[in-house]
Amino acid sequence: MSSVMANAYMKMFPMEGEKKISAGKRNPVLDVPEFNKAWNLHRETSLDIMKRYEYMSQCLNFTDKDTEAIKESKEILAPHLEAILDHIYWEKLVNDPWLSRWFRDETGKIAKEYVTIRRARQRRFLLKILECKWDEEFWNFVRWVGAVHVPIFGFEDLYIPMRLNLALWGYIHQYLFNFLAEQLKDDPEKLRRITTAWTKLFWMIIDVYHIDYFGAWM
Amino acid sequence: MGTNIIRFEGNCIKCVMCIEEAKKVFDYSEEAGPLVKHGVDIASHGEDVKRAVLVCPTQRIKYHP
Numbered sequence: 001m002s003s004v005m006a007n008a009y010m011k012m013f014p015m016e017g018e019k020k021i022s023a024g025k026r027n028p029v030l031d032v033p034e035f036n037k038a039w040n041l042h043r044e045t046s047l048d049i050m051k052r053y054e055y056m057s058q059c060l061n062f063t064d065k066d067t068e069a070i071k072e073s074k075e076i077l078a079p080h081l082e083a084i085l086d087h088i089y090w091e092k093l094v095n096d097p098w099l100s101r102w103f104r105d106e107t108g109k110i111a112k113e114y115v116t117i118r119r120a121r122q123r124r125f126l127l128k129i130l131e132c133k134w135d136e137e138f139w140n141f142v143r144w145v146g147a148v149h150v151p152i153f154g155f156e157d158l159y160i161p162m163r164l165n166l167a168l169w170g171y172i173h174q175y176l177f178n179f180l181a182e183q184l185k186d187d188p189e190k191l192r193r194i195t196t197a198w199t200k201l202f203w204m205i206i207d208v209y210h211i212d213y214f215g216a217w218m
Numbered sequence: 219m220g221t222n223i224i225r226f227e228g229n230c231i232k233c234v235m236c237i238e239e240a241k242k243v244f245d246y247s248e249e250a251g252p253l254v255k256h257g258v259d260i261a262s263h264g265e266d267v268k269r270a271v272l273v274c275p276t277q278r279i280k281y282h283p
């Protein structure tokens with residue numbers, strides 16, 4: 001825990017550094033050994049983000065080979081990142097009958113400023129992924145971005161439902177895969193490697209992003 | 219006059235994303251969040267500052283190029 005991001009994170013969640021003591025209330029659900037085990041696993045891996053990563057990567061068999069594949073894909077995606085984002089945000093999302101509702105003002109018109117902001121944030125997020133460093137700093141970043149969307153930072157009226165995050169990622173995921181399929185149409189083996197790795201990574205990211213939707217101290 | 223000024227308004231949740239976008243312009247303080255570096259030529263990093271404005275989740279950074 002030494003990076004600026006990690007320090008900032010620990011400041012936001014001082015309760016994470018403290019030892020957890022039972023409130024003394026008996027919860028009958030936790031008497032069922034399977035639930036008890038699952039709960040402890042959830043709690044431990046919420047308190048120690050690298051444990052969560054290790055656990056999830058074991059579940060999904062996310063290995064160095066997957067990291068290599070994502071690095072390979074970086075060569076394809078990075079040079080096109082700005083164009084990809086422009087296309088997703090300025091051509092697709094603003095014209096999608098359902099998803100475009102995110103970007104409309106009170107009068108129903110597309111609020112350009114808002115699209116610009118959202119694109120900038122997605123860009124920061126994707127750039128961070130493309131660094132391909134799955135260290136504590138990275139996972140705290142993912143977790144922190146997720147946490148921004150629920151009221152724990154004091155934005156009391158801000159609550160972005162999980163289904164909206166999933167809808168947006170589903171969309172981006174699909175878009176990236178179509179893009180890769182086009183670029184790699186002559187190399188199906190490479191395409192398979194890369195899309196498998198990205199699917200696993202997205203899964204882990206979605207998990208960590210939503211950790212604070214269910215606080216471990218709850 | 220009155221141009222190329224950076225102002226801060228409202229809360230900072232110390233996420234340091236502005237620093238990542240505009241390292242040459244901001245220093246980071248644990249207490250205050252981003253601080254504009256002394257003597258920095260803001261205009262020459264205008265694009266970086268604009269990106270910092272966009273990513274800030276609390277919309278705290280105001281920039282007038």
Ligand code: HEM
Binds near residue numbers: 148
């Ligand atoms: C990288 C940093 C990010 C920050 C700081 C951030 C912050 C925010 C904030 C403050 C809002 C509330 C509305 C607003 O003021 O803009 C919001 C909305 C939202 N964010 Fe993020 N976000 C980030 C990245 C992401 C990512 C990667 C996703 C991907 C799933 C995402 C999904 C959403 C969705 C679905 C909404 C709701 C849209 C709506 O209903 O208008 N955000 N975000």
Ligand code: SF4
Binds near residue numbers: 230232273275277279
């Ligand atoms: S991006 Fe905004 S909230 Fe985050 S550290 Fe900078 S000023 Fe503070």
